[in-house]
Amino acid sequence: YIVEYKDDATAFNGVKKAQILGKGAINNAITSRIFPMLECEGVPTHFVGQLSEIEQLVKAVHMIPVEIIVRNLAAGSFAKRLGLKEGTPLKIPVLEHCYKSDVLGDPLISRDAPVALGWCSEDDLETIRLLALRVNSVLLHFFLERGVRLVDFKLEFGKLAGGQVILADEISPDTCRFWDAVTGEKLDKDRFRRDLGGVEEAYADMLERVSR
Ligand code: TMP
């Protein structure tokens, strides 16, 4: 398949819509840098190669309709749900599972639901969870070296025709929370979601850091 990265941005389940100039090219470049690195670290991915500024060639997979969220610090919906101050440290990474359904607003589901509903096997789910934690440890280190705290992020997985589970989708400021390690400044899509301004600048800053 060819993935095309767009400048379109949405938030709050599509209620808020806008364009972030240059976002498509930046997210393509960032994902094209990160996925090969993850491959080298033992995480199989759908990435084949970057085709152009906004296009990527990927392996065809059957997507498993689960979004895996990995959290290192309390933020976003987790902080809100539990009444925690954003930035509260977590003693271990927290894995959450959401049902990938725009109609339902990607609701939180239990760990057992994907197997109970026949979306994947118990073994597949265990593989997904282990890969998500592996991605977290690689990326925590990678971003910290570039002055960025990886607060949380979202991953999606798919199955190859042969049955192997691999990482798909993207890893970018759209799908991660990045805080400057010194100042705490937000360098991700929260600048758009929360009307903080400096959206394009934050995406460009993240591309520059990832390219180091
Ligand atoms: P949350 O705190 O809003 O649940 O978001 C957790 C992480 O998931 C955060 O890094 C942003 C990312 N995310 C997506 O990639 N897509 C989404 O639709 C949402 C809501 C969050």
Ligand code: ASP
């Ligand atoms: N899934 C959200 C939406 O479609 C996007 C986000 O908050 O990242 O509005």
